[in-house]
Amino acid sequence: MTANGVFQLALALGMLLACVRPLGWSMARVYSRPAMQGERRLFRLLGIDSTAEMTWQRYAGAVLAFGFVSVLAVYAIQRLQAVLPLNPEAQPAVSPDSSFNTAVSFATNTNWQGYGGESTMSYLTQMTALTVQNFLSAAAGMAVLVALIRGFARRNVDTIGNFWVDLVRGTVYVLVPLSLVFALALVWQGVPQTVSAYHDVALVEPTADGDGKPVTTQRIAVGPVASQVAIKQLGTNGGGFFNTNSAHPLENPTPLSNLLQLAAILLIPAALCWTFGEMVGDRRQGWAILAAMFVIFLPLLGLTVWAEHQPNPALTALGVNQTAGNMEGKETRFGVPNSALWAVATTAASNGSVNSMHDSYTPLGGLAPLWLMQLGEVVFGGVGSGLYGMLVFAIVAVFLAGLMVGRTPEYLGKKIGAFEIKMASLVVLLPCAMVLIGTALGVSAEDGKKGVLNAGPHGFSEVLYAYSSAANNNGSAFAGLSANTPFYNGTLGLAMLVGRFGVMIPVLAIAGSLARKKHTPPGPGTLPTHTPLFVFLLVSVVVVVGALSFLPTLALGPVAEHLMTGSN
């Protein structure tokens, strides 16, 4: 890798780290301060009793109810978009299975896209269904995280906050202001923000179509792009306005826009670590979690960057100059380092936006993004959801450590008992089960096999990638899989629902159980959880669980492919 490449990676990650503290601090303020005058009026207007605290059961009920209404709303808007306004391109109603899939996808903060945006969705659908969910599903994830943090911080109480208040605060004070600033920056860089119809422009270099007819004009898709891209990156959504996502020149036009979008992917998940430390009253705990994330992230980034600098053996055989590395599926304006960093960041965080096509990565280059999703989206992960997933792994790590030092395990002063372990097991088990069972269905059912476009282990990887992405609410697509079919729309939709709510509910149960417990002050027999030793243990637990669950599938997919292309 060139010095320039190293510099660009360091610049993006350095920017990110610089923002962790101020943003993390202000988010902690947002969720812990008492309601202000104007805010109380807003809540009254919405019919929310902002002072009513919820038990974990009520909190979970609210999360589920909100999720259900969200799915319903997004589904309805897609089905009715043909008769609704703001549809200059006269897009017809979206098919029922695709509508279901997309509704679930956006309400669960997955943003898996089985459709092509500019050729399917009206402006109204993009703005009121998809972009609105980009905000709300992200805020819901953050709300559940904050509830879990309160579980750690509170003592001897039954309640963990008020979901509606947390939802509104996350949206109004965190996501909207950040997106507004970010969208303006994107507009400045040339991203369109308009509701006008698509443009027909004359080609500079006229060409001919397949039948030899001359083609002199091109239809350029535009729309309210900047506003959606901003929240798409910040809210770990990833659902692009255009089909090719941030590889599209109007969605990501310049090196600067690319740098900003890259940093935005990891911004909130990283900063929430600080929020966590701040809210539990021990900032070192937040740094330890963030450190654990980086310890997993950096080697995998290294693997992908290295792998993508290798030439493609098939092209080498044709005598193609590949000094730039494996450039298939990558934008020449981004090159290998920025594409690889994006690929690893977007799968580490459950973002899923792309600026290059992962399907064209070398087998090992594609393995890192695939495995990062399979780890359960806990390395940064989704806004809120990533950190609560990581904290559940921390609970498991603390439990193991507690046994090994001969003391009933405690994390942040809360004793970890059978109930927490039961719920933590569910959190680890459910997404993992969805990936394995889903992939098994995909490669056994005729409907599943029909969608696979590539032969051999690569085809297997495509199916595996799709379910890994859906069940862990990432939304990144490998491509090479025709997923807009009733079979994939249905099964992937189901995987997304289980991966989201099957995790959120046990997490809230843990929050409720922890909040009821008393606080045990640390003594000499307590294992400190802010030390490199604990970070190492936490990383080991995440990596070992991920490895043991997915080694066979990785062996049959990317590893087999790598060994076979290597031996060719």
Place this chain on the structure above:
Amino acid sequence: MNTRNEAPSLFRADILRGAVVASLAKLDPRTQLRNPVMFAVYLGSILTTLLGARALSDGSGESAAFILGIALWLWATVMFANFAEAIAEGHGKAQAASMRKSRTEVTARRLIDLGTRQTADVPATELRVGDLVLVRAGDVIPADGEAVEGVASVDESAVTGESAPVVRESGGDRSAVTGGTRIISDWLVVRVTTLPGQSFLDRMIAMVEGAKRQKTPNEIALAILLAALTLVFLLVVVTLRPFSAYSVEASGQGQPVSLTVLVALLVCLAPTTIGALLSAIGIAGMNRLSRSNVVAMSGRAVEAAGDVDVLLLDKTGTITLGNRQATRFVAAEGVIERDLAECAQLASLADETPEGRSVLVVAKSQYGLRGRDLEQIKPHFVPFSAKTRMSGVNLDGQQIRKGAAEAVEAHVRTLGGEFPESVRRTVREIAQAGGTPLVVSRDAQVLGVIELKDIVKGGIKERFVELRRMGIKTVMITGDNPLTAAAIAAEAGVDDYLAEATPEAKLALIREYQQGGRLVAMTGDGTNDAPALAQADVAVAMNTGTQAAKEAGNMVDLDSNPTKLIEIVHVGKQLLMTRGALTTFSIANDVAKYFAILPAAFASTYPALKSLDVMGLSTPANAILAAVVFNALVIVALVPLALKGVRYRPVGAAQLLRTNLLVYGLGGLVVPFVGIKAIDLLLSLVTG
């Protein structure tokens, strides 16, 4: 004190024989169902046996020898797990049997009339709570009870293993007697407090036999985690079949992975090492505890002992020897020390209290004063009275007195004497140092001061240092005034003290610590300790204590050694650590097993995966068998560790974790690579 029953050798022949039989009995599916991890192995064994039988009969598919080889080793895995549990139970049973031997059919003399001492002989089994029985020298006490009359020396070796007899007497803190123990001299009237069959000895036997063993909270949590892991691996294995079928289709070569291989993979991945040894670890922990002469009423309490933050100890009899003792004589100005010693000795001749006797000891050892011939000197003794607060002797017309400073001062003033300033100073100094000053006078002259001190038990300071290293804070509880308490606390090296303690104050202190999230352990023996014992999280009652104290505690120390808690904490921590270490080891093993089995399972579909076979195993069949054999043998190899427990050292949590991660984590990663390779070498020699 502190007699520890000899640990029976881990593999005693008779226990081994019994264990083999018991392991066969444990093949009952209902027994197997209790352990989800091993139940999965059990089902796998049945499945592969059936597959093997089918292959034998129709000769198709995989080689029958391979399938049956796997089946054999899966059964071995199940049997090894059963065997580990049976050995642990066997040790408990052996211990219980030796206890039971001491119990014979007892006939009790039930008192019909307390006044006339008229008794009727009834079998001990017919006694009811509240019955009064008379027990004479040579009799076995028929039931647990409380002495209501009499004093006797009792041989309690049946429960304590301690051969020296102990004194039991009515009233006070030494009134509890245990059924099955024998009176050596004198007699007692005992009120029965427990029904036959529920006596202390019965409960002890049930406890060590493991009949009443309940899973502890951490054991339950671990079992859940292990079941979840097994479920993950079940999913991995079940979905591997369609994955492999698809891969065969895609690559156009090879066979889908067989059921036998899938079962083998599942058993290797599932945490069988810890699953197989989990209950053995628990039983062995309780055995270790009863070997150190502690009877725990629940496993929960033992586990909680590992978490104790604060230990409350009674001063008297625990930190200090039972009574204050004279340590030195300080003469008043102008008085010869020997003169003082002589008078102190004379004043104490008739004093039968331990304090009085200790004065004689000092007089003899420090001043060489022999005992007096009382016939010759014809003294007239003045006993201690609450009114004068002095005692002494009238001899040759002289009044020799000893007593509290104020009492003696009043006494000499009435005789026209003065209380010298130097003595007043000495009195103050001794009191400030935690001692008790006794002033000695002869007629109107004050001779000097006897210093009485609480004697801190030898070796106790080191025990407290050890407790501190374990992260346990020690708090001394005493009825003394704060000044005395502080001095003794400093001398004994406890971290804190509660002076002028009442039962209410003890209870309040425990509650205060608990409110702060601390786990409190307490040792006590008196009836007035019962409320505090009931409130404490871990309550160790002394066996010499009252029945009330024993009922309130959740453990009884048969040696009545208050610092026994150190051993209990060790056992509690070892229980957790052994489970944690073996879990880590078990999971770390999986990495090597994947490297053995995956290339073998997909050898025909993707030959390129052969390069994952870092161990260079001989054939796919041998590789899989080697992994299964290793998995089975490692259980046997770890049985001694499970029974003995991982060593606990009080070095702080981080250090312990680092060590155990290195030994069991890294070890668990590396050992199977070596082991599987070695087994594969042997297998390839056998198969040629």
